[in-house]
Every structure is written in C-alpha cells, then in structure tokens.
Amino acid sequence: xxxxxxxxxxxxxxxxxxxxxxxxxxxxxxxxxxxxxxxxxxxxxxxxxxxxxxxxxxxxxxxxxxxxxxxxxxxxxxxxxxxxxxxxxxxxxxxxxxxxxxxxxxxxxxxxxxxxxxxxxxxxxxxxxxxxxxxxxxxxxxxxxxxxxxxxxxxxxxxxxxxxxxxxxxxxxxxxxxxxxxxxxxxxxxxxxxxxxxxxxxxxxxxxxxxxxxxx
Numbered sequence: 001x002x003x004x005x006x007x008x009x010x011x012x013x014x015x016x017x018x019x020x021x022x023x024x025x026x027x028x029x030x031x032x033x034x035x036x037x038x039x040x041x042x043x044x045x046x047x048x049x050x051x052x053x054x055x056x057x058x059x060x061x062x063x064x065x066x067x068x069x070x071x072x073x074x075x076x077x078x079x080x081x082x083x084x085x086x087x088x089x090x091x092x093x094x095x096x097x098x099x100x101x102x103x104x105x106x107x108x109x110x111x112x113x114x115x116x117x118x119x120x121x122x123x124x125x126x127x128x129x130x131x132x133x134x135x136x137x138x139x140x141x142x143x144x145x146x147x148x149x150x151x152x153x154x155x156x157x158x159x160x161x162x163x164x165x166x167x168x169x170x171x172x173x174x175x176x177x178x179x180x181x182x183x184x185x186x187x188x189x190x191x192x193x194x195x196x197x198x199x200x201x202x203x204x205x206x207x208x209x210x211x212x213x214x215x216x
Contacts, residue, residue, distance in 0.1 A: 003035045004117035005064065007110055009103040010040025011122030013082045014089050014096040018048035021122055025074050026056055035069045037061075037116070039103045042078035049074065064115045079106065097128030 008025075011017025021038055022045065024030060038045055042060035049056055060078040061067055067075040081099045104124075110116045 003033060005035045005037060005067075005115070006118045006120050007064075007077075007107040007116040008036050008038045008120045009107050009122060010038055010044065010100075011103070012096050012100045012125045012128055013041060013044045013084075014087055014091060014093060014128070015123055015125055017100075017122030017124070018044050019052055021045070022048040022052045022054045022056070022074075026054055035067070035075075036120070037064055037067050037075040037077055039077045039079070039107050039110070041080060041082040041084075041099065042076045043080075043084050044082050045074065045076050047084060064110060077106070079103065092125060092127045092131060094128065094131040097125065097130070097132030100124045101129055101132060 008021055010021065018040070021040075025036060025038070030036060042058060046058050048054075049058060054074075055072065056074040057072055058076055059068060059070070059073045060076050062078065064077060067077075069075060079099075079102055081102055082095070087093065087095055104121065107116070107119045107121075111119055
C-alpha cells in the first residue's frame with residue numbers, strides 16, 4: 001500500500017507557517033504515514049529549515065511527479081513567488097497574501113487532477129489575503145479558498161479528495177488516507193503551538209516587536 005501524497009500549503013510566507021512545517025515535516029509519524037510535499041516557495045522553506053535547525057535537506061521540484069521522498073529530505077513544489085529580501089517579516093502585506101492564496105489555488109488544482117490525495121493548510125493571514133485582492137478578483141479569490149476548505153474537511157472526515165492516485169490506482173482505504181491527513185494536521189498544530197510559545201518567550205526577553213508607527 002502506497003502512502004498518500006499530501007499537499008501542504010506553506011501559508012503566509014511572512015508568518016509562522018514555514019517554521020511550523022519545517023518542524024512537523026521531520027516528525028517520524030508524518031514521514032512514516034504519508035508523502036508530504038510543501039506547496040510554497042523553496043527560498044522561504046530553506047530559510048525556515050535553517051532557522052529551526054532542521055535535519056532535513058530541501059529538494060525543490062517543479063512537478064509533484066519529480067518528488068523523491070528520500071530519507072532526510074523535504075519535498076517542496078517551488079512556486080518561486082516570494083522575494084524574501086523585500087518581504088516584510090511578521091507583518092501584513094499584499095505580497096504575502098497573494099503568495100498564500102497562490103499556494104492554496106495550486107493545491108486545489110493538484111487535488112482536482114489527482115496528483116495529490118489530500119490538502120493540509122499551514123496558517124494564513126486573512127488581512128494579508130484581503131490586501132492582495134481587489135474588487136475585480138474578489139469572486140475568483142473566494143472560490144479556491146472554499147474549495148480548499150471542502151477538500152480539507154473531506155480528508156479529515158476520511159473521504160477521498162479524488163477517486164484515484166497519480167497513477168490512477170488506489171492508495172489504500174479512504175479512511176486510512178483521511179487518518180493520515182489528520183495525523184499530519186495534528187503534527188502541524190502541535191508544532192504551531194511550539195513555535196508560538198517560543199516567540200512569546202522571545203518577546204518577554206526582548207520586549208514586544210515595534211509598532212507600525214515606530215517603524216516609520
């Protein structure tokens with residue numbers, strides 16, 4: 001029985017999502033039960049891996065079919081849509097919102113074409129998403145977000161995102177795939193708490209981050 005391929009959207013590149021994925025991706029249970037591929041920006045994920053001291057090496061791909069899932073590696077479907085030198089960190093920005101939207105959009109497309117079996121989403125920032133969309137694109141932005149939520153709920157409930165896998169065959173019982181998706185989701189949630197707790201400790205030691213007025 002092949003392990004299901006789970007598309008992990010990177011979330012807001014200016015937020016904690018990449019750090020959470022970097023930690024959760026090294027969890028033995030995640031690697032044992034699934035084949036995760038991060039849908040995001042390779043440069044951002046490389047910085048996150050280095051930041052948390054992850055033992056994983058990044059393997060960037062242009063197609064899910066190019067993933068190897070070798071031991072000690074993290075597969076990243078690189079959309080290359082973030083300039084980390086210009087992106088303000090830990091701040092709301094239209095650039096970050098646009099990038100986060102594009103990760104979800106691509107994940108939904110991959111699920112619809114059966115290239116992945118489930119979607120797991122890292123944290124996004126609704127303010128950044130709102131900043132990225134204009135009136136003409138409002139309806140278009142809403143549709144993929146809704147579709148992503150439907151796929152994620154299906155996976156949590158033990159339903160299949162699509163009828164077959166990338167090769168057209170079955171990749172295990174539907175309930176098993178759903179359970180594995182939930183397992184990865186829980187790992188990401190736990191690592192999210194770890195990262196947020198670490199940041200709170202840093203803020204207590206160094207003081208709160210500067211306000212927007214202070215940065216002007």
